[in-house]
Amino acid sequence: MPGKILVADPIVTNRIALKMLLSKEYFDLCLIGCPDGICDTILKRRADVVLLSQRFATTTGYDVCRTIKSNPDTSDIPVIIINDTKPQNWVLAEDCGADDLISMALDKTYLIQRIRTLYRRKAELDASLIHLHAAELVGFSETTPSAFQHAKKNLNVHILDDGSLFCDQIAASLSRCKTKRVSINNTPTSLMKDIACADVIIIPFLDKLFRSDHAIVWKINALIKETAIPVLVVFEHANAQSHAMAVRLGLSEYSCGSENLARLGLRVQSIVHFTKRKSSTREILSNHVQEAKMDSLTGLYNRRYGMKYLSHLMHKPNAKTKPLAVMMLDLDNFKTLNDTHGHVIGDQILNELGDVLKNSVRSADMIMRIGGEEFLIMLPDCFLPTAQTIAQRILDKIRTVEFVSDKLEKRLHVTASIGIAIHDGRETKDSLISRADAALFQSKKHGRDQFHFCKV
Structure with missing residues (x-):
C-alpha cells in the first residue's frame, strides 16, 4: 500500500x-x-x-x-x-x-486497519490542500484553515437510540462529550431536524437488525448518504457479518465490538477534526473558484468568465431557435466624472452600479464588466420587445439613483447608454458584440441616456 x-x-x-x-x-x-x-x-x-x-x-x-x-x-x-x-x-x-x-x-x-483508514483520510485532505496552496500562490488571499486545536471537549454527539443496553454502553463511554439520544424510530424529516446541530452521529448497530428490521437498515443507509455530518456506526460484535454490512453501507469509519467502546472518544474527536478540516478547505476552494469568475469592484462577472459563458450560450443545441439578446452598456461622461471627482468616487459609483444592474435584470440573465465603465449583459431566451423593456428599466433605475459620499458636496446623478443586438443563430461572438457596440454608438450619438437596436 x-x-x-x-x-x-x-x-x-x-x-x-x-x-x-x-x-x-x-x-x-x-x-x-x-x-x-x-x-x-x-x-x-x-x-x-x-x-x-x-x-x-x-x-x-x-x-x-x-x-x-x-x-x-x-x-x-x-x-x-x-x-x-x-x-x-x-x-x-x-x-x-x-x-x-x-x-x-x-x-x-x-x-493495520486503522493505518489504512487514516492514510486514506489524509490523502483525501492532501488533495484539497494542494489545490488550496496553489490558489494562494497565484494571489488568492484567503489562508489555509486553522490547524488542529487540542482535544475539544463537549463535542455534540447524537446517538440514534434504539432503547438497547448497547446504546447505554455507548453513551457511558462518551462521558467527556455532550450526548443526546435521538429515537431511531423517528420519521426521516424529524430525524434530520433533530441531528442538525450534531458534531458527529453515532449509530449503534445490533446484530438483530441484520435479521429483523430491514427498514431501519435502509433508514441508516439514507442518513449516511444525505447528511454532511460525520457518521460513526458501532457494530455490536466484531464478526464477518459486521464487516460485510460496513461494506454494503459504504462506511469509511466504523467500530466493531463492545471491547472497542473505550476508544470511541478518540475516534469521535479524530473524525470531527478531519471532517471540519476538509469542509473548511473545500469551502475556501469554492470561494476561490467564485473569486476567479468575479470582478472584485462591482461584484459582477469578469470579462474572462463572461466571454466563455457567451460562447456557451451561442453554441447550445437550441441556439438557432432560442433568441439570445446582448446589451452593451456604457456610463455617460464617466471620464469627466473621474477627472472632476477622482477615481475613489468613480469606483464607488461602479460598485453601486453593480447592485443596480443585478436588480434590474432577470435571474437567468448574466452581467459582466468588460472594463472601465463598460458592461455586457447577456439575456438568453429573450426577444427584442423584452430586451427593450429591460433596457429601459435599467436606464430608468440608473437615472434615479443618487450617489452619496462624504467626499462630495452634493449628490451625484449619472446616466448610461445601451446598445442591443439579437443573435441570428449564425454569426460569431465577435460579430454579435460588434453589432451591440455599434448600437451603443448610435445611443451616444443621439444624445445618450437611451438605447438603440442594431439589426443584422
Missing part, C-alpha cells in the same frame, strides 16, 4: 517487530529511536501516519503527539500511540490529540 509510516520507538526490538508486521502490508517505513525534532523529520521524510511509543527517555508519546498537533505544518498528520489500553491512557491520548491508542500485542489486525 502506498504511504510512508514513521515509527518512533526507543526500543530496538519494538521497531523491528513493527517493521516485520507492516512490511508485509507493503507500507513504506521510516524508523527512529529518538523523537527530538520529530516535526522536521515528518516533513523531511514526508510521513503520512506516525506511530509513537508511549515512553521515551526524556518525554512521553503524549507530549510528542502534542508537539506534532501544535505545529501547523504537521497538525494534519494522523498519530497512533502504541501503548497498553488502561482507562487513564485513553484520557491522555484524547487530550493530546492522538487519533488512536492501540496495544500492538493485542490489536495487530486493528492497527
Whole structure:
C-alpha cells in the first residue's frame, strides 16, 4: 500500500517487530529511536501516519503527539500511540490529540486497519490542500484553515437510540462529550431536524437488525448518504457479518465490538477534526473558484468568465431557435466624472452600479464588466420587445439613483447608454458584440441616456 509510516520507538526490538508486521502490508517505513525534532523529520521524510511509543527517555508519546498537533505544518498528520489500553491512557491520548491508542500485542489486525483508514483520510485532505496552496500562490488571499486545536471537549454527539443496553454502553463511554439520544424510530424529516446541530452521529448497530428490521437498515443507509455530518456506526460484535454490512453501507469509519467502546472518544474527536478540516478547505476552494469568475469592484462577472459563458450560450443545441439578446452598456461622461471627482468616487459609483444592474435584470440573465465603465449583459431566451423593456428599466433605475459620499458636496446623478443586438443563430461572438457596440454608438450619438437596436 502506498504511504510512508514513521515509527518512533526507543526500543530496538519494538521497531523491528513493527517493521516485520507492516512490511508485509507493503507500507513504506521510516524508523527512529529518538523523537527530538520529530516535526522536521515528518516533513523531511514526508510521513503520512506516525506511530509513537508511549515512553521515551526524556518525554512521553503524549507530549510528542502534542508537539506534532501544535505545529501547523504537521497538525494534519494522523498519530497512533502504541501503548497498553488502561482507562487513564485513553484520557491522555484524547487530550493530546492522538487519533488512536492501540496495544500492538493485542490489536495487530486493528492497527493495520486503522493505518489504512487514516492514510486514506489524509490523502483525501492532501488533495484539497494542494489545490488550496496553489490558489494562494497565484494571489488568492484567503489562508489555509486553522490547524488542529487540542482535544475539544463537549463535542455534540447524537446517538440514534434504539432503547438497547448497547446504546447505554455507548453513551457511558462518551462521558467527556455532550450526548443526546435521538429515537431511531423517528420519521426521516424529524430525524434530520433533530441531528442538525450534531458534531458527529453515532449509530449503534445490533446484530438483530441484520435479521429483523430491514427498514431501519435502509433508514441508516439514507442518513449516511444525505447528511454532511460525520457518521460513526458501532457494530455490536466484531464478526464477518459486521464487516460485510460496513461494506454494503459504504462506511469509511466504523467500530466493531463492545471491547472497542473505550476508544470511541478518540475516534469521535479524530473524525470531527478531519471532517471540519476538509469542509473548511473545500469551502475556501469554492470561494476561490467564485473569486476567479468575479470582478472584485462591482461584484459582477469578469470579462474572462463572461466571454466563455457567451460562447456557451451561442453554441447550445437550441441556439438557432432560442433568441439570445446582448446589451452593451456604457456610463455617460464617466471620464469627466473621474477627472472632476477622482477615481475613489468613480469606483464607488461602479460598485453601486453593480447592485443596480443585478436588480434590474432577470435571474437567468448574466452581467459582466468588460472594463472601465463598460458592461455586457447577456439575456438568453429573450426577444427584442423584452430586451427593450429591460433596457429601459435599467436606464430608468440608473437615472434615479443618487450617489452619496462624504467626499462630495452634493449628490451625484449619472446616466448610461445601451446598445442591443439579437443573435441570428449564425454569426460569431465577435460579430454579435460588434453589432451591440455599434448600437451603443448610435445611443451616444443621439444624445445618450437611451438605447438603440442594431439589426443584422
